[in-house]
Amino acid sequence: MKVAKFGGSSVANAEQLKKVANIIQSDADRKIIVVSAPGKRNSDDIKVTDLLIDLGEAYRLGQSHEQELQRVVDRFEAILEELHLSKDVLHDIQTRVRKIFNDGNDLATKLDAIKAIGEDSLAKILSEYLVSLGMHARYVNPKEAGLILSDQPGSAQILDESFKLIHQLTKHDEIMVIPGFFGYTKEGKLVTFSRGGSDITGSIVAAGVKADLYENFTDVDSVYCVNPQIVKNPKEITSLTYKEMRELSYAGFSVFHAEALIPAFKERIPVCIKNTNNPGAKGTMIVNEKAETNQAVVGIASDTGFVSLYVSKYLMNREIGFGRRLLNILEDEGISFEHTPSGIDDLSVIIRENQLTEEKEAIVINRINKELKPDTVYIDRRLALIMIVGEGMHSFVGTAAKATKAFEEADVNLEMINQGSSEVSMMFGIKEEGVKRAVQSLYRVFFEEN
Amino acid sequence: MKVAKFGGSSVANAEQLKKVANIIQSDADRKIIVVSAPGKRNSDDIKVTDLLIDLGEAYRLGQSHEQELQRVVDRFEAILEELHLSKDVLHDIQTRVRKIFNDGNDLATKLDAIKAIGEDSLAKILSEYLVSLGMHARYVNPKEAGLILSDQPGSAQILDESFKLIHQLTKHDEIMVIPGFFGYTKEGKLVTFSRGGSDITGSIVAAGVKADLYENFTDVDSVYCVNPQIVKNPKEITSLTYKEMRELSYAGFSVFHAEALIPAFKERIPVCIKNTNNPGAKGTMIVNEKAETNQAVVGIASDTGFVSLYVSKYLMNREIGFGRRLLNILEDEGISFEHTPSGIDDLSVIIRENQLTEEKEAIVINRINKELKPDTVYIDRRLALIMIVGEGMHSFVGTAAKATKAFEEADVNLEMINQGSSEVSMMFGIKEEGVKRAVQSLYRVFFEEN
Numbered sequence: 001m002k003v004a005k006f007g008g009s010s011v012a013n014a015e016q017l018k019k020v021a022n023i024i025q026s027d028a029d030r031k032i033i034v035v036s037a038p039g040k041r042n043s044d045d046i047k048v049t050d051l052l053i054d055l056g057e058a059y060r061l062g063q064s065h066e067q068e069l070q071r072v073v074d075r076f077e078a079i080l081e082e083l084h085l086s087k088d089v090l091h092d093i094q095t096r097v098r099k100i101f102n103d104g105n106d107l108a109t110k111l112d113a114i115k116a117i118g119e120d121s122l123a124k125i126l127s128e129y130l131v132s133l134g135m136h137a138r139y140v141n142p143k144e145a146g147l148i149l150s151d152q153p154g155s156a157q158i159l160d161e162s163f164k165l166i167h168q169l170t171k172h173d174e175i176m177v178i179p180g181f182f183g184y185t186k187e188g189k190l191v192t193f194s195r196g197g198s199d200i201t202g203s204i205v206a207a208g209v210k211a212d213l214y215e216n217f218t219d220v221d222s223v224y225c226v227n228p229q230i231v232k233n234p235k236e237i238t239s240l241t242y243k244e245m246r247e248l249s250y251a252g253f254s255v256f257h258a259e260a261l262i263p264a265f266k267e268r269i270p271v272c273i274k275n276t277n278n279p280g281a282k283g284t285m286i287v288n289e290k291a292e293t294n295q296a297v298v299g300i301a302s303d304t305g306f307v308s309l310y311v312s313k314y315l316m317n318r319e320i321g322f323g324r325r326l327l328n329i330l331e332d333e334g335i336s337f338e339h340t341p342s343g344i345d346d347l348s349v350i351i352r353e354n355q356l357t358e359e360k361e362a363i364v365i366n367r368i369n370k371e372l373k374p375d376t377v378y379i380d381r382r383l384a385l386i387m388i389v390g391e392g393m394h395s396f397v398g399t400a401a402k403a404t405k406a407f408e409e410a411d412v413n414l415e416m417i418n419q420g421s422s423e424v425s426m427m428f429g430i431k432e433e434g435v436k437r438a439v440q441s442l443y444r445v446f447f448e449e450n
Numbered sequence: 451m452k453v454a455k456f457g458g459s460s461v462a463n464a465e466q467l468k469k470v471a472n473i474i475q476s477d478a479d480r481k482i483i484v485v486s487a488p489g490k491r492n493s494d495d496i497k498v499t500d501l502l503i504d505l506g507e508a509y510r511l512g513q514s515h516e517q518e519l520q521r522v523v524d525r526f527e528a529i530l531e532e533l534h535l536s537k538d539v540l541h542d543i544q545t546r547v548r549k550i551f552n553d554g555n556d557l558a559t560k561l562d563a564i565k566a567i568g569e570d571s572l573a574k575i576l577s578e579y580l581v582s583l584g585m586h587a588r589y590v591n592p593k594e595a596g597l598i599l600s601d602q603p604g605s606a607q608i609l610d611e612s613f614k615l616i617h618q619l620t621k622h623d624e625i626m627v628i629p630g631f632f633g634y635t636k637e638g639k640l641v642t643f644s645r646g647g648s649d650i651t652g653s654i655v656a657a658g659v660k661a662d663l664y665e666n667f668t669d670v671d672s673v674y675c676v677n678p679q680i681v682k683n684p685k686e687i688t689s690l691t692y693k694e695m696r697e698l699s700y701a702g703f704s705v706f707h708a709e710a711l712i713p714a715f716k717e718r719i720p721v722c723i724k725n726t727n728n729p730g731a732k733g734t735m736i737v738n739e740k741a742e743t744n745q746a747v748v749g750i751a752s753d754t755g756f757v758s759l760y761v762s763k764y765l766m767n768r769e770i771g772f773g774r775r776l777l778n779i780l781e782d783e784g785i786s787f788e789h790t791p792s793g794i795d796d797l798s799v800i801i802r803e804n805q806l807t808e809e810k811e812a813i814v815i816n817r818i819n820k821e822l823k824p825d826t827v828y829i830d831r832r833l834a835l836i837m838i839v840g841e842g843m844h845s846f847v848g849t850a851a852k853a854t855k856a857f858e859e860a861d862v863n864l865e866m867i868n869q870g871s872s873e874v875s876m877m878f879g880i881k882e883e884g885v886k887r888a889v890q891s892l893y894r895v896f897f898e899e900n
Contacts, residue, residue: 315709320781323790324778338792339791398858408851426867427793
């Protein structure tokens, strides 16, 4: 049994839904379908979920919201017309919105219910469409599917008991179309995951039914080994391990959130990234383990927006608890850190820039000076991190040499190298302005000069 | 005014003391002389301090200790005879030992008093010898010099008020010979620094009198850029900064303990390492700042006996406080750590092997599993750290590339690279068996191929 999840661009309009139907029809194992809300049809378009957020916002402000609602209805109406389906769903949406705005729930719960309308309506439409094509399909509400979530509107978490319930889906024989992004609390209240939550639903359902494969349909043929905005027509990755995916997605790989995959990872369900617009392409497989490779590096990722907090104190390494007390201050101030490279008498803490506003900076520096009495403390902003990732990396003596040579050839100074903590990656810190040059040079060295 | 400190090999016998006297006589600025106890005269010899420790040990065990005392007396007698000095000192030693063993002090204090006899007697002998050569010299007891220490026998610390007192020495005109290694508590009790404490005395006195130069006489012409036991006839370092010295001495540079230099560093007193056996050689200057250099790396150091504690947990970097809690456990168990390289979901802690006995290891692993619930935790033993050090390092784009190439050429795999936390060093972790090969290759790349 396969679980196939179709993202926003795959269900953006009737034309896309026809492709989706073809994909479902072409493989009898595709039994469980998870869908997003319709995404953008072109770059100027607005996603249905954003239209729904606007609708909720208008309500929150006490403004008229007829126009916002109409825009949502229009999107679905265009789809229904082209697919020659009944327009009952449109009426449902309008009734439902009215009901939500008039029920006694708190605002956060109301807004979650509004946001979920996109996925929910699309799932209904797709199942009707499949039936109209003669397939044995039906819409399955997340409550029926067994998605029981914690009572945290907008950022709900799956509860462990769900998986056993979800497994019941394997008893059914028809194609089940489940809307992504939301579920229900034990008390029966609709709550959503965080944004992008359809991926989470897909991964949870795949884990629950112990699928043979979790297919994640998107609009690219596969995952590229480097950001295509930095390197033109980069190589495709045919196979990745979970660990590699996780490290790559940490720094700028935006195929999907690594977190979304945790449930599938835990059950060791293989994941395949495929293209709705080119379903014949092989796609990228994400697996638990892969065969030995003669390739040290599978991907290069980069991300900007980091700062480094540098603290030095003579004989720091003799002071038991120094590092811990520094991290304590950060924790106290609600700052999570990324890395803590340390020297003999120096410690740097790498933090995402958005975690350290200028106000926070002043507080943190002040506390460090007062509580740790360092010789030096300063902040370096505008740093970029570049990661090269590959399970095969550690069996090649020359990987570090190759990588550092690439930076030298790009004339980019290394502010930081962090290798050895992770078994599948090597991390480099540089000034933001060198990031494009450095990534291009790394691509040349690892993917073109072989 | 210069403060000159002579180490154990420089005062091992009469022949050496003649060299010392020449050195003192040759420069009128050498006003304050700090001496160690006589060291080894040849590789089979025993240092006087070790003889004194044996003496104390015999006393502690309630055994006869005449023989141990006699060996101490014999060492000094040989010196006195060859220098044609009165033997009063020998009688003093015997009386003093008897007095110490019979006083009412606790054992630790008695043992400190015994250990201090080596430096104290040698200082008396040297001052008499200088006088016999016609110099205006005298022995100055550390109490008179102003060395007031905390009441921690065997590991006493200098008290801040000492420096003002020590500064009074500048008022005197004669050559003052001060025994190293010990001082007195406020209550007048003799206490010693930790082993190697003559270096500490020298540095403290140099800081107190705000010397123009602190000369540290030893038995090498200068500091070498790499361990001569690994690379034959390596290049000498003519000038080092405090920071460079500190990083080098952390990993296997045994010229002296970096801690000993702190008082001098704080007062920015330049330090010169010189050779008693070849005082004409330029030596190595250790300074606060040095001129711009076209040399990225000044030295390579290496040390073995490290372990790495590896902890991984999926989504670790989202868990605020994870790293802090790990360090907390180590602190709780009295383990100080050296470095904490971290990946996305991984954290390694580098610890000196002697800090982590197998018993401690079991406790620590158990606590980590219970309190942090990681996915993986394991210990890697038998690691070596190699540091390349140089203030100029960061202005050279290619330093990391050069270094990693050296490891590749030596066919040594890099377990860890840590660069960027310290501004003057780059650290590499490898398996112990590769250390010689790797250091030789680094030497070739940084010191021979230029």
